[in-house]
Each structure stands twice: as structure tokens, then as C-alpha cells.
Amino acid sequence: MAKQTDGVSRRTFLAGAAATGAVAAAGCTSNTGTETDGGLSGDINISGSSTVFPLAVAMRGEFTAEDVHPNVDISVNSTGSGGGFTNYFCTGDTDFNNASRPITETEEEQCSSNDVTPVELKVATDALxxxxxxxxxxxxxxxxxxxxxxxxxxxxxxxxxxxxxxxxxxxxxxxxxxxxxxxxxxxxxxxxxxxxxxxxxxxxxxxxxxxxxxxxxxxxxxxxxxxxxxxxxxxxxxxxxxxxxxxxxxxxxxxxxxxxxxxxxxxxLSRPLFTYPAQSELADEHVAEFARFWLENSTSESIVADEVGYVPNTESERDEMLDRLESAVEAASE
Incomplete structure (x- = not known):
């Protein structure tokens, strides 16, 4: 599988991600995906944590590789966990929000007022x-x-x-x-x-x-x-x-x-790291598939530990998160 960081060091990857990976999330483009002869296609917008940012960029590189889903366009914006929830995700302007701590009650209330249902998915562990x-x-x-x-x-x-x-x-x-x-x-x-x-x-x-x-x-x-x-x-x-x-x-x-x-x-200072897809957006196949792909690879030593520098999920954590995701996908499709 092609890696975004092939041929460059992890340091170059992190520096490049910080410089070029953050795409402004000023309004969410329509992300209704389609299945074409070339596979899935559509847009995904991600806001949130600077800590989770390099992991999200690494997963984007794996998912949009030429031999996987090259027609899916994923924008990742490093806004901070709270900045992402408040200014983008809970207003309905992004599909995912990354977070280096759990969503707060105030943020959940803001999301709810805009008919956004966050789905909490643990993707790694960090040593602050x-x-x-x-x-x-x-x-x-x-x-x-x-x-x-x-x-x-x-x-x-x-x-x-x-x-x-x-x-x-x-x-x-x-x-x-x-x-x-x-x-x-x-x-x-x-x-x-x-x-x-x-x-x-x-x-x-x-x-x-x-x-x-x-x-x-x-x-x-x-x-x-x-x-x-x-x-x-x-x-x-x-x-x-x-x-x-x-x-x-x-x-x-x-x-x-x-x-x-x-x-x-x-x-x-050991802490869990999360991504939160909006449940309604999981009705779109390319969004659900990216969330599924991220979790399936959350146990990967080569991506999570070697490429980025965090502790991968255990297999039991991965399976628990996949079960949670599939329940949310089912609810979104009803």
C-alpha cells in the first residue's frame, strides 16, 4: 500500500503536514459520495486537534493512495480540539473533529442544537x-x-x-x-x-x-x-x-x-486520542468507509507508532470502536 511519506523522514512528514496539510474549513462542500468504476469518490472535511493532526494526515495518505481510494478528497485542518468543535464541527461545517480529550458537555449541547450527533472513536494513545x-x-x-x-x-x-x-x-x-x-x-x-x-x-x-x-x-x-x-x-x-x-x-x-x-x-500525562465523525455524515459511503479504514488501521505499528509516534489501539479497543461505528452507520442510514 502506498504511503504518503514514502521517501521522506518522519520529521519531514510532520513538518510538511503542518505546513501544507491544514486546509481552511470555511464552509463544508457537499460530501455526498458516489461509487464509480474507479471506486469511492467524494469530499471529507476534518477539523480539530493539532495532536491528532499528523495521524489524520497519515491515514488520509493511506486511504487516498492510488491503489485504494484516489477519488476521495480529504481536507484536514488543525484548529485545536475545542476550536474545531465550536467553530466547525458542531456548526455542521465539517464531517469529523479530531480531539486530544473527550468532547465536553457544552460542546455536545452545541452539536445537539445543530442536529449534529458526534460519535466518539478512540484512535490512539499519546504521552503528552x-x-x-x-x-x-x-x-x-x-x-x-x-x-x-x-x-x-x-x-x-x-x-x-x-x-x-x-x-x-x-x-x-x-x-x-x-x-x-x-x-x-x-x-x-x-x-x-x-x-x-x-x-x-x-x-x-x-x-x-x-x-x-x-x-x-x-x-x-x-x-x-x-x-x-x-x-x-x-x-x-x-x-x-x-x-x-x-x-x-x-x-x-x-x-x-x-x-x-x-x-x-x-x-x-498519558491520554487517549479521538476522532469524532458526525453520525448523519456516515450515511455517505465514502465517509463511513474512511472512518472504518482509520479504525481498522488504528492497531498498525507501522502507521501509528513508526510513522507518526503514538501508541496504537489494542485489538480489543479496535473491535469495540468498530462496533460503535457500525451502530452509528446503521442509525445514520435509517
Missing amino acids: TVVVNNDASWFGEDGEECVTVEQLAEIWSAESKPTTWSDVNGDWPDEEIQLYGPTDASGTFDYFLEEVLGEEEQHRTDYQSTEQDNQIINGVANSEFAIGYMGFAYYSENTDRVTALGIDNGDGCVKPTLETASSGEYQP
């Missing part, structure tokens, strides 16, 4: 990754770089709002903290807020925010006193440029890897 500059030696050296959840919370809290690293730990440099992270429309932001800061805290706003995770990498790589966080896939392609911190959640330091995310050791 905290990165620092390679010269930030105060966190440890030679693979022992670590931070506690409490220190992370203090660094990113709007209440404590430390100015210098020494404000957090007196043994750390008396140098200004430079922060890079996702916008508040991002599911990564929401997950970090909930799992690290907690319901009683607010995320500080005086940081460089972006929906382009490569910009977070660049910011941290270019400043000795910077810190940032994003999905593991982007870190995995830049291991020479930035350093991933291990997380001490009370039981010792655990580094973010596909293995520790899969085992559940990497807490609290």
Missing part, C-alpha cells in the same frame, strides 16, 4: 510531553532530567506565576522562565489544565501560545531557559533539538515513551 532546552542542566543530566507534577503546576499556574526558575526551586537559576504551549482552544491545553493544575487552578496566560506544535519545539530549542509541552509525536521527531522531562507523580521519575504510555506508567 514536557520539553526543555538541551542546556537546561538543572533538571538533571544524562537521561535523568525530571520534574515533579507539583513543580509543573507551580510553573504554569496563574496564581503562583513564578517569574524565574529560582522562584520554583532555590537551587535553579535566577533566570526568567520562558513558556511555550498550545492555545486555550487546544485539547492538549485542556488536558494539561485538568491533570496537572486541577479544577481549582487557572493556567497562566503570559506565555507564547500556538496551535503549531513545531513552533513550541523551535521556541524551546532556541532558549536555554524555556519550557513547553505538546504531543509526543512532535517531540519524537526532535529528540536531538530538545530534552523531554521525566514526570514524578509521587512514585519516581518516568520518561515519556510509547512503552510507558501504553503500560500506564507515565502518569498523569
Whole structure:
């Protein structure tokens, strides 16, 4: 099967996807598909998570390959999980929304008011990754770089709002903290807020925010006193440029890897990743078939782990999601 990334590195794939894969979703074109002599055809519009974005682009490349469904046109737009739900998917303007956290009750209500029924499908697992500059030696050296959840919370809290690293730990440099992270429309932001800061805290706003995770990498790589966080896939392609911190959640330091995310050791930053098709759009064969294809390949080590950098679904997770999808397809066709 032809791959979108044949002949290029995973880093080139991620950089290219970020630059060219995001197609503006300003209004949804008709996606009524047809079965022709050349196979399925039609349009699919996808909004949502920057974390799930490279996985969606990889699945698009596999699905629209010349020997699979070359007449299906799939647009993928990196808007952030919340931005995608609010501005595109729940308004009925896109067929899928990718998300790095579950849909919220408010988003479900918005969708319902527009007769959009989201179908939650888990497609992978991520190790949300905290990165620092390679010269930030105060966190440890030679693979022992670590931070506690409490220190992370203090660094990113709007209440404590430390100015210098020494404000957090007196043994750390008396140098200004430079922060890079996702916008508040991002599911990564929401997950970090909930799992690290907690319901009683607010995320500080005086940081460089972006929906382009490569910009977070660049910011941290270019400043000795910077810190940032994003999905593991982007870190995995830049291991020479930035350093991933291990997380001490009370039981010792655990580094973010596909293995520790899969085992559940990497807490609290191991998280499920989702795509949400709109149930009504699943009545169109090419939309249902793409959702089915994505789930069938969600167990693929070569696509999900090797090509993109996330933990694949287990076979039981895949089968559960396929059952959920088929029920939604049946409901959409009634």
C-alpha cells in the first residue's frame, strides 16, 4: 500500500503536514459520495486537534493512495480540539473533529442544537510531553532530567506565576522562565489544565501560545531557559533539538515513551486520542468507509507508532470502536 511519506523522514512528514496539510474549513462542500468504476469518490472535511493532526494526515495518505481510494478528497485542518468543535464541527461545517480529550458537555449541547450527533472513536494513545532546552542542566543530566507534577503546576499556574526558575526551586537559576504551549482552544491545553493544575487552578496566560506544535519545539530549542509541552509525536521527531522531562507523580521519575504510555506508567500525562465523525455524515459511503479504514488501521505499528509516534489501539479497543461505528452507520442510514 502506498504511503504518503514514502521517501521522506518522519520529521519531514510532520513538518510538511503542518505546513501544507491544514486546509481552511470555511464552509463544508457537499460530501455526498458516489461509487464509480474507479471506486469511492467524494469530499471529507476534518477539523480539530493539532495532536491528532499528523495521524489524520497519515491515514488520509493511506486511504487516498492510488491503489485504494484516489477519488476521495480529504481536507484536514488543525484548529485545536475545542476550536474545531465550536467553530466547525458542531456548526455542521465539517464531517469529523479530531480531539486530544473527550468532547465536553457544552460542546455536545452545541452539536445537539445543530442536529449534529458526534460519535466518539478512540484512535490512539499519546504521552503528552514536557520539553526543555538541551542546556537546561538543572533538571538533571544524562537521561535523568525530571520534574515533579507539583513543580509543573507551580510553573504554569496563574496564581503562583513564578517569574524565574529560582522562584520554583532555590537551587535553579535566577533566570526568567520562558513558556511555550498550545492555545486555550487546544485539547492538549485542556488536558494539561485538568491533570496537572486541577479544577481549582487557572493556567497562566503570559506565555507564547500556538496551535503549531513545531513552533513550541523551535521556541524551546532556541532558549536555554524555556519550557513547553505538546504531543509526543512532535517531540519524537526532535529528540536531538530538545530534552523531554521525566514526570514524578509521587512514585519516581518516568520518561515519556510509547512503552510507558501504553503500560500506564507515565502518569498523569498519558491520554487517549479521538476522532469524532458526525453520525448523519456516515450515511455517505465514502465517509463511513474512511472512518472504518482509520479504525481498522488504528492497531498498525507501522502507521501509528513508526510513522507518526503514538501508541496504537489494542485489538480489543479496535473491535469495540468498530462496533460503535457500525451502530452509528446503521442509525445514520435509517
